[in-house]
Amino acid sequence: MRHYSFKPAGVAVVGIALALPLFCSLGVWQLNRAAEKRALQAQLASQSGEPPLRLDAPNADIEPPRYRRVAVKGEYDAGRQFLLDNQIHGGKAGYHVLTPLRLEAADLAVLVNRGWIPAGPDRRRLPDLPIQMSAVELTGVVERFPAVGLKLEGAEVPAPGWPATVQVPEREALERRLGYRLLPYQVLLDQGAAEGYARDWKPANVDPDKSTGYAFQWFSFAAIALGLFLRHGFRAGAAQDPDVCR
Numbered sequence: 001m002r003h004y005s006f007k008p009a010g011v012a013v014v015g016i017a018l019a020l021p022l023f024c025s026l027g028v029w030q031l032n033r034a035a036e037k038r039a040l041q042a043q044l045a046s047q048s049g050e051p052p053l054r055l056d057a058p059n060a061d062i063e064p065p066r067y068r069r070v071a072v073k074g075e076y077d078a079g080r081q082f083l084l085d086n087q088i089h090g091g092k093a094g095y096h097v098l099t100p101l102r103l104e105a106a107d108l109a110v111l112v113n114r115g116w117i118p119a120g121p122d123r124r125r126l127p128d129l130p131i132q133m134s135a136v137e138l139t140g141v142v143e144r145f146p147a148v149g150l151k152l153e154g155a156e157v158p159a160p161g162w163p164a165t166v167q168v169p170e171r172e173a174l175e176r177r178l179g180y181r182l183l184p185y186q187v188l189l190d191q192g193a194a195e196g197y198a199r200d201w202k203p204a205n206v207d208p209d210k211s212t213g214y215a216f217q218w219f220s221f222a223a224i225a226l227g228l229f230l231r232h233g234f235r236a237g238a239a240q241d242p243d244v245c246r
Contacts, residue, residue, distance in 0.1 A: 008233035016229040020222055027218035034211035040067075041208070052139050055183075056104060063184060064142045070187060072110060073137040074101040076195075080178060081129050081163040084146070087116055089198055094118040097129055097197055098169065098186065100178060101136070110183040111174070112140065115197030126163055131195055140187040141201065145169045 008016075052071035053064050064070055076099050083095035097114040117127050146169065156173045158164035164177065175182050191199045 006233050008229060012229055012232060016225060019225045023218050023222035023225065027215045027222065030211045030215035030218060034208040034215065037208040037211060055110065055187075066142060066144060068142045069139060070142055071137065071139045072101060072103065072187065074103040074109070074135075076101055076112075076131050076134045076136065077109065077178070078129070078131040078134055079162060082111070082158060082169065082174065083117075083126060083163050083165045084113075084169060085165045085167050089116040089118075089200070092118055095127070095165070097163075099129070099131070100182070101138075101187075102180070108181050108183060109178070111169075111186045112138065113143070113186045113188050114195060115189065115199040117197045126165070129163055133195070136195070138187075138189060138193050140189045140193070142185050143188050143201075144185055145171065 050069065052069045055064075055070050055072040078099070080100060082098040084098055085095055087094055087096045094116050097117055098111045099114055100109040101112045102109045117129075120127065152167070155167035156170040158166045158174065158177050166174070169186075171182055171184050188201045189196045189199065191201070
């Protein structure tokens, strides 16, 4: 009869020692991401029914929670606006219009994201950004400045002239260009508000089911790797003569 012994190849041992912890850690990371997204969904649901938080002085320096609806009164700095480049809407390239709103009775401003505007065929000719009423009272949602995984050197520096295009908005660089202080976040202008462009605000990457699916994939890879390691690790030996064993 045949007998089996567990003698995995050295390469297989090294491979499973590297692959199994990696796949499991990635699965756990995705489960944690799913939990964070569920918490963020709960936060969004709890804040949607609350009245807007006023950003006027003296509480302007207090940073509201992400996705908190706020109300703010001030004056648009129409002559100094930023165009956040490389923004896609409906499959087309364009810009997000970031307009400084200088708060009433406070030496501060907040960038109001007034929505998406398409880029023209000649990227050297920037769109006009007219504002009919500079003194406004508006409502919107607090959001972080967008970030990128890999930032090129100088991407945070606005281009010369106004409006100024910028690849990666960073508070300090924008403040240096404007000459006054900014709050450390942007306000996404409500869809029904005037003086805005295309707006379809959706929270980014808030889908816990997707992260749970990714976690299942990583754990499946771990199980497959372990199964293959065990299957190929057992080797059949030669049949033995019963008389020899006596």
